[in-house]
Amino acid sequence: MTSARLDVPALIDSRPIGGVQVLTFVLCFLIVLLDGFDTAAIGYIAPSLTTEWGVSRAALAPVLSAALFGLAIGALSAGPLADRYGRKAVLVAAVAEIGLACLASAFAGDLFQLSALRFLTGLGLGAAMPNAVTLTSEYGPSRRRALLTNMMFSGFPLGAALGGFLAAWMIPAHGWRSVLLLGGVAPLVLTVLLALLLPESVRYLVARGADPARIHAVMRRIAPGTPPAAAYGLGGPAAGAAQTAGLRLVLSPAYRLGSAMLWAAYFCGLVIFYALVNWMPILFREAGLDPRTAALIAALFPLGGIGAILLGALMDRFNADAMVAVGFALTALAVVAIGQVIGTVALLVPAVLIAGTLMNTAQSSLPALAASFYPTEGRATGVAWMMGIGRFGGIAGSFLVAELAGMSMPATFAVVAVPAVVAALAVIVKLFARRAALRAGPGAAPALGH
Incomplete structure (x- = not known):
């Protein structure tokens, strides 16, 4: 029996999470895990570069930020490419590029070569992460979307922390190049798995007006026994109908201010993340810690990102914007505290872990916030542009600490904490701006997140 029209989001929401969603989640989690490992790897090998190549702290800034330009x-x-050609194709190509470029980075002979190869690695990293977020969000039921997206995205800080723990063991035994070798081989293995197993987003297929037979093949995997339909919908305009999409949707009047605030929040969060992940091992060494202890304590900061799982559950239950804003406000206080206890290891360990938990929890929740903010036609672009523009915050963070040379440790960490306050305010502005748009009438604020 063939039905006339099937509402895909309604069917996904009506069913428990099944095998297709779990498979998509696991593969996207692995993408983001390797993304975090490769992104943070350069910070953990930075002390070895200063020793082996005899370069100053300031000279390392271009190497630390090169991947961020690529990101x-x-x-x-x-x-925009994923909104036009599909999430899977972009993900497979991006992960393959990460592996090849990172593998080549292991054979760099000077700072210029390493910077160029880190830039190429960043191109793949920047393409992979937002599309992993988008794909996970689009397969998740609305009642668990923030939780699933945050759980998946927690792979990024876990990967960054894993890089620190492995670097503390691998560098003394095998040298800094071994970290980059591992960061190159693992994505190449994952590329094969993605090409064979990763499904395309069914919401994307519907939004693009794909062949109903192709959509039904996916729906049958999600909900066995689902009869074919003559047409598939997203609870909004009919598939293939003329409508605003991609960047035009992201910058349309109903979404413009919210988009700007998401960009600002993500920018500020990455100022903090990269300022601390890239520079804490060096700052802790300057404060008198031995290299191994400095690397291990610094690795606790990204490890705190597992707190995003709890916040994801709260975002599904309460006001998501308010939850994220509170996380950033508490982050500011926690980062200041690191500078106050940096001379005492017994206090520094919990201070770094708490600050990392708060900061990464708030930052890792922004992709879920963006994914629920935009509809399918502009979701990949909206999430990717938030992350892309936000990456310039990572570049600023990489240079920020270099420019603070000469300041006391408490003052350095106090300056780094300021962007967290700005991020909290940006998320609050997004909340009230969206409410104002909704009060203005249905025409001013299209349905969110279908």
């Missing part, structure tokens, strides 16, 4: 360009370009 920004990769994200800004990959979002």
